[in-house]
Amino acid sequence: MSLNKIFRNTLLVIFASILLSACAVKTTGKMQGxxxxxxxxxxxxxxxxxxxxxFATNETVLTTASRETLRKQASWxxxxxxxNVVLEGHADERGTREYNLALGERRANAAKDxxxxxxxxxxxISVISYGKERPVDSGSNPLAxxxxxxxxxxxxx
Amino acid sequence: xxxxxxxxYVWLIVxxxxxxxxxIEVDITRGNLNPLxxxxxxxxxxxxxxxxxxxxxxxxxxxxxxxxVVENNLRQSGLFNPLDTKAFLQKPDIAHVKPRFxxxxxxKAQALITGEVKIVDxxxxxEFRLWDVLAGKEIMALAFTTVSENWRRVGHIITDKVYQRxxxxxxxxxxxxxYVAEEGLKTSRIKKLAIMDQDGFxxxxxxxxxxLVLTPRFNPTNQxxxxxxxxxxxxxxxxxxxxxxxxxxxGDFPGMTFAPRFSPDGKKIIMSFAKDGNSDIYTxxxxxxxxxxxxxxxxxxxxxxYSPDGKYICFNSDRSGYQQIYVMRSDGSKVKRISFxxxxxxxxxxxxxxxxxxxxxxxxxxxxxxxxRTDGTGERLLTENYYQEAPSWSPxxxxxxxxxxxxxxxxxxxxxxxxxxxDLTGYNERMVKTExxxxxxxxxxxxxx
Numbered sequence: 001m002s003l004n005k006i007f008r009n010t011l012l013v014i015f016a017s018i019l020l021s022a023c024a025v026k027t028t029g030k031m032q033g034x035x036x037x038x039x040x041x042x043x044x045x046x047x048x049x050x051x052x053x054x055f056a057t058n059e060t061v062l063t064t065a066s067r068e069t070l071r072k073q074a075s076w077x078x079x080x081x082x083x084n085v086v087l088e089g090h091a092d093e094r095g096t097r098e099y100n101l102a103l104g105e106r107r108a109n110a111a112k113d114x115x116x117x118x119x120x121x122x123x124x125i126s127v128i129s130y131g132k133e134r135p136v137d138s139g140s141n142p143l144a145x146x147x148x149x150x151x152x153x154x155x156x157x
Numbered sequence: 158x159x160x161x162x163x164x165x166y167v168w169l170i171v172x173x174x175x176x177x178x179x180x181i182e183v184d185i186t187r188g189n190l191n192p193l194x195x196x197x198x199x200x201x202x203x204x205x206x207x208x209x210x211x212x213x214x215x216x217x218x219x220x221x222x223x224x225x226v227v228e229n230n231l232r233q234s235g236l237f238n239p240l241d242t243k244a245f246l247q248k249p250d251i252a253h254v255k256p257r258f259x260x261x262x263x264x265k266a267q268a269l270i271t272g273e274v275k276i277v278d279x280x281x282x283x284e285f286r287l288w289d290v291l292a293g294k295e296i297m298a299l300a301f302t303t304v305s306e307n308w309r310r311v312g313h314i315i316t317d318k319v320y321q322r323x324x325x326x327x328x329x330x331x332x333x334x335x336y337v338a339e340e341g342l343k344t345s346r347i348k349k350l351a352i353m354d355q356d357g358f359x360x361x362x363x364x365x366x367x368x369l370v371l372t373p374r375f376n377p378t379n380q381x382x383x384x385x386x387x388x389x390x391x392x393x394x395x396x397x398x399x400x401x402x403x404x405x406x407x408g409d410f411p412g413m414t415f416a417p418r419f420s421p422d423g424k425k426i427i428m429s430f431a432k433d434g435n436s437d438i439y440t441x442x443x444x445x446x447x448x449x450x451x452x453x454x455x456x457x458x459x460x461x462x463y464s465p466d467g468k469y470i471c472f473n474s475d476r477s478g479y480q481q482i483y484v485m486r487s488d489g490s491k492v493k494r495i496s497f498x499x500x501x502x503x504x505x506x507x508x509x510x511x512x513x514x515x516x517x518x519x520x521x522x523x524x525x526x527x528x529x530r531t532d533g534t535g536e537r538l539l540t541e542n543y544y545q546e547a548p549s550w551s552p553x554x555x556x557x558x559x560x561x562x563x564x565x566x567x568x569x570x571x572x573x574x575x576x577x578x579x580d581l582t583g584y585n586e587r588m589v590k591t592e593x594x595x596x597x598x599x600x601x602x603x604x605x606x
Contacts, residue, residue, distance in 0.1 A: 058479070060434070093562070096503035096517050096546045097371060097597070098416040099473060099480055101385075101392070102429065102436040102457040105413055109434030128390065129413060129431065133369060138343040138569035140543075 035063055036146035041136040045153060049076045052152040053111060057092070057145070060106045062114060070111055073153055074118035084156040087111050089129045092145035097131060104129030111151040126156065183236050183324045190584070192238040193323070194265050196290075197228040199242065200272035200283065201250035209276045213305050220249065220274045223283065226312025227270060227319070229356060230330045234320065235585030240266055253286065258293045266290050270319060281305040285315050287322060297322050309358055314605060329551035330355060333601045334558065335373045335382055335399075336576060338362060339594040343569040350384060352399060355600075357590030363399060372416065372547075373397075374599045377509075378423035382599075383407065385415050394428050396443070408441045408448055416459045421467050427451070429459040438472055438489075451489040462506045462514075463487065464531070471495075471505040471514050471531070482516055484531065495533030504547050507531070510554035513581075517546040517559075526559050526579065539583040549599045556580045558589060560596040 030038030036054040043051045051073075053066035062070070077083060089108030091100035108127040116122055137144035183193050200220035202210070210219040231237035245252075246260040253271035261269050272285035284300040299318055301311060310331060317328030338351040338360075348370050350363040364370055364386075373384035382397045394414040397404040408414065410430050417428040424443055429436045438452040438461045452458040456476035463470055471484045482496040482505045496502040500520030507514055511531075518525040518538065524545045527538040545561040558578045565572035574596045576589035589598075 093544070094519070094522075096460070096473075096480075096519075098429070098460045099457065099475075099503050101413070101415045102431055102459050105431040105436065106434040106457065113434070128392065130369075133346065133371070135344055137567055138565050138572065139567035140564035140571075144567060 030143060031146050032063075034142060034146055035065075036143075036149070037065060038147075041147050045073065045155070046076050046080075049073055051154070052150045054146060055107055055149040055151075057094075057149065058103070060103065060110050062110055066111075067114060070114045071118060074115050074120055077115065077120050077124065082157075084124045084126070086154045086156045087125060087127045088134075088152045088154060089127065090134060090148055090150050090152070091132045092148045093132045093135060093140070094145060095132065100131035101129050104131045107149075107151045111153070192236055193267055194238045194240055195231070195268040195270065196240050196245060196261055196264065196266035197224045197231070197242075198245060198247070198252045198269060198271045199224045199249045200274045200285070201248075201253055202274045206274060206276040210274075210281075210305065214308065216308075219281075219308060220272070223274065223308055223312045223315070224270070224272070226309055226356070227316050230313065230316040231319070233356070233587060235580055235587075236320075236324065240264055253284075256288055256290075258288075258290050261288075261290045268319075268323065270315070272315070276305075277302060279305070281308055281311065283311050283315075285318075287319055309354060310604070313354070313356075317603070326555065327553045327603065329553050329556060329600070329603070331604045332552060333604070334576070334589070334598050335363075335375060335601070336560075336591070336595045336598040337370060337373065338591070339574050339596060340366070343565060343572050350382070350397070351591075351593075351595070353591070360592050363397065363402075372597050374418050374549075375601045376419045376423040377421055377552075377602050378419075381419075381423070383417040383419060383426050383428075385417065394426065396426070408439075408446070410439075414439075416461065418462055420463050421465050427461045427463065427470065429461070438470070451487075452485075452492075453489070460504050464507045465509050465511045469507075469531075471507055473503050473505060480519075482514065482529075482533070484514075495529070495531070496536075497533060498536055506548055506550060508550050508554040509552055513554070515548040515550065515557055517548065526557060528557075528581065537583070539579050539581070540577075540586055545577070547597055551600050552602045554581075558598045558600055560598060562596075 035056050045051050049072045050069050053069050087108040089104035091103045112125050135148040137147045200223050202220040216222050228239040231239050244264045253273050267290055269288040269290055275282045280302050282302045286295055287297040289296050313331035316330040320328035332355045335352045338349045339346055341347040347366040349366040350370050350373050353360040369387035371385040373382050380399050386395045392413040394407040394417040395404050396407050407426055412432040414428050414430050417426050425440045427440045430439050436457045436459050438458050440449045454476055456474050458474045460473040461470050470487050474483050480501040480503050481494055482502045483492055483494050485492040500518050502516050502518050504517045505514050513528045514531055515528050518527055523541050525538040526540050526548050529536040542561055548557040548559040556578055561575055561577050563573045574594040576595045576598050578589055579586040
């Protein structure tokens with residue numbers, strides 16, 4: 001009995017692990033799924049406070065990493081209460097121009113809402129969408145597109 | 158409105174006299190693999206007029222130049238095959254009076270265009286005739302007088318008349334294209350509004366490139382244009398009178414307005430307004446300034462376009478989760494999704510004939526320009542490419558103009574943006590000449606009906 005059963009269980013485990021690895025999020029050095037996780041284009045508002053968050057294709061949902069970045073921005077904004085910011089929402093080049101303008105606006109607002117839940121007044125935050133008009137990476141490849149799907153927090157004063 | 162811009166007086170001498178049954182018929186509903194062979198004889202000019210036009214316009218032979226405009230238009234349409242002028246046996250002046258049909262039949266011309274140019278009171282007078290070579294008779298004759306700087310337009314008007322006589326539908330040659338001229342790096346592109354004749358000539362730049370401008374669209378009834386400008390970093394819909402250069406912001410919205418288009422009667426602007434992460438569709442009456450909210454949905458609603466009777470609006474929404482095309486009544490009621498194929502659909506534009514909606518489709522990493530009936534059936538993809546979008550209809554609803562971008566590396570090398578046109582059959586695809594890179598084309602109505 002046992003040999004047969006062990007064999008079958010082993011097969012199951014192998015099968016399951018193949019399945020799992022197929023489902024697992026594809027991770028390259030700088031992307032998780034298709035969300036950019038690298039530091040290439042990132043600038044800093046202050047030491048340890050990255051200026052931008054990245055999005056998946058056609059998505060406006062904030063990732064765990066994005067929320068962490070925005071919490072850092074929020075605490076920096078609380079400490080520097082005279083600084084106002086503009087959130088610039090962007091999309092990649094693989095979409096129609098008009099829809100991308102709406103998408104960029106929605107991304108920047110997702111970031112704004114998060115900053116507001118961390119106590120930053122909406123009066124200090126304005127929002128602008130550039131759609132696909134201002135990429136940071138001109139490349140026509142998934143990595144470049146992932147860098148371009150972003151909301152960037154810029155000092156307004 | 159149009160009259161004060163271009164002074165063109167059209168006299169009908171003889172129009173389609175005797176209702177002679179023409180043997181020539183061009184079917185424009187099918188792919189035309191055998192375009193109709195015809196001869197565009199250079200327009201004849203007397204010596205005195207030739208010298209005067211040479212002084213006025215710096216053209217060696219104005220007759221030859223006008224016929225070249227006609228010839229090029231006819232070739233670009235894909236429906237006609239203008240024959241090589243070197244094969245012509247008869248002199249232009251004699252052909253215009255009495256063509257020897259045997260000579261023209263010999264080179265396989267089925268139709269013949271002849272004409273005569275004269276200077277009359279410092280103005281340009283053109284007379285032209287269209288002949289059916291096989292039936293051996295004149296089927297149309299017309300004369301115009303205009304200011305001499307309008308000489309290219311004369312060529313376009315002649316083409317429109319010939320096109321209409323031979324296909325039974327109005328032409329689209331005496332028209333203009335407004336578009337966005339592009340220069341510079343992909344990451345900091347400089348964009349200007351530009352306008353040109355349909356064949357790529359007479360380009361004029363309407364803005365200086367100091368601010369980002371996007372998506373210009375013609376008013377179908379006059380010379381007004383609506384577009385998106387980032388003036389003072391506030392993306393708003395503007396209205397521009399291209400004759401006076403006067404522009405103004407449309408409405409007083411506390412946020413980004415975009416994706417503007419005129420209603421078919423030219424009295425309203427329909428557009429999106431984005432606030433707090435949500436885009437809805439609004440209209441503004443240009444006279445009363447009254448603003449009306451048309452859609453009210455937490456999804457993105459954009460790219461609205463009216464049906465030619467003004468009763469319906471097609472638009473782009475991601476309310477199903479992804480970008481799809483919807484149709485609703487113009488008051489916003491009875492919203493119905495019409496795109497159900499695989500992939501994402503954007504930029505719906507209602508045909509001026511009312512029968513079709515053109516769109517951009519993204520499927521498996523490729524972009525398509527296509528058309529579907531207004532209930533979403535009969536989807537037909539006309540062209541596939543790495544990136545292309547934003548179709549705009551010719552005024553007769555037979556040709557689409559759109560823009561296409563090429564791939565580039567991270568330094569931006571390889572990137573280009575160009576205008577292209579394709580007819581509804583999908584066979585006649587051509588790049589439209591522009592001085593710079595170009596995007597977001599919009600086709601005007603016929604300047605003279």
